[in-house]
Amino acid sequence: MSVPQPNINAKEIQDRLSQYKGDKYVEGWAALWDKGDYLPWDRGFPNPALEDALVQQRPTIGAPVATDAQGKEYRRKALVPGCGRGVDVLLLASFGFDAYGLEYSASAIEACKKEESKTADLYRVRDQAVGAGKVTWVQGDFFSDAWLEKIGVPLNGFDVIYDYTFFCALDPSMRPKWALRHTQLLSPSPAGNLICLEFPRHKDPQAPGPPWPSTSEAYVEHLSHPGEEVRYVDGVVKHNPLQAPSEAGLERVAHWTPERTHEVGKGENGVIHDRVSIWRRRN
Template structure:
């Protein structure tokens, strides 16, 4: 369970707090350089909820590749912002996506390359007819376009975006920008799907982060009204209006469920999974 009494969490929080302002991500580079137990978000393996989604929810998110009339295979592009060690990127590639892992930390990118080199056999191809997609790890700021341009890509090119420990790592003040940026990166509907593994839902929103606790309503309000300042109460809880219309350019939630599996940190003492999976598309 997430606990603010964990000394490693306190180290993470104090390090990130030193780097607010123009360079909010520099603290993550410092943490990756420290390594060891400081990397509290690094589970070393992909989240089982993502693996199950890729297998069981294809009717919702589509296939990882398509074939044209001439029989040519066209792979979809998947993006993992704040990809950490890159395990989710490698998993997506094993399903057939051309997978892009975005990291601000140069040290984390070295860990991605090492994970790919040493543990490639863990990410076996899931469908021989589709094969493995390419893997690309890139250093950059999620909120800027220079990394896109460096890859020769344009906005709204990603068919799948996966967000797990990225939303909860950001200061809540950055959530309007986070939601707006997803609308700038995600391909048009129905091709483009944003998968959010919502965590930590069990942590009180009033407690210091990262990770910042959040309810599902916060995802709903921000993604359906990207760029807007969303009101929060004194307890840090999002004030949601279930009757409020999705804004022009906002994302719609097309699926939402309690996964059967997730990392242990998202499971309570009784064995109940507290995380949720939501899927979003551009309106």
């Protein structure tokens, strides 16, 4: 697949978003979408690391179709917050999940619908016996419950959540809120699994964002202590060994270096810096 060429660079994005503080940060992203900008890290196709994870980690993530207590089959629900043009949503649906793509901007939702219509033939059904899941695009604020009501999904109603260029797109001050929200959306263990494709791990920790430097340690600290402030020194997370993980937090059940990833997740000589992690609720 061809990679769309960005018509805005990272410095321009950072300058524009600096004008939106606190909870208004999401409005800055909406403004970028309204201008029709291709972002520098928009690859135009799903990260192959997600595709590999859905195949290789199926015993951990679970099948797309499950059976309830009454013996009735149902499709498990997968959510991609900050889904961009929706390519990961389309991939999850091709594996059989009922997939939901969430974006704050109406312009982004229109971009998702266009992507779905023009690339329908590219997302082949992976298992004919299972079939494809339903795709739902929803406009809303990740931190609000209004969009859940719109689609009729309760809190803790998603079996799979995929986070790639969402954590790194948020201002770091929003990370405690980000982690807490995942605990509110994810189904109980072991059915509920949060898949994080950790990027960019190799960026200078003091460099401006987005994308903000996002180390594996940052994911661990925030998801282990959702809603709590995490200490950073010069952009680096400082772990407190005396602080036990929160009972309400998530625990990491898998962590690995993917065999394949987007070029932006690689360093010199093709060394892969990205990591993939899977998380579940503790209780």
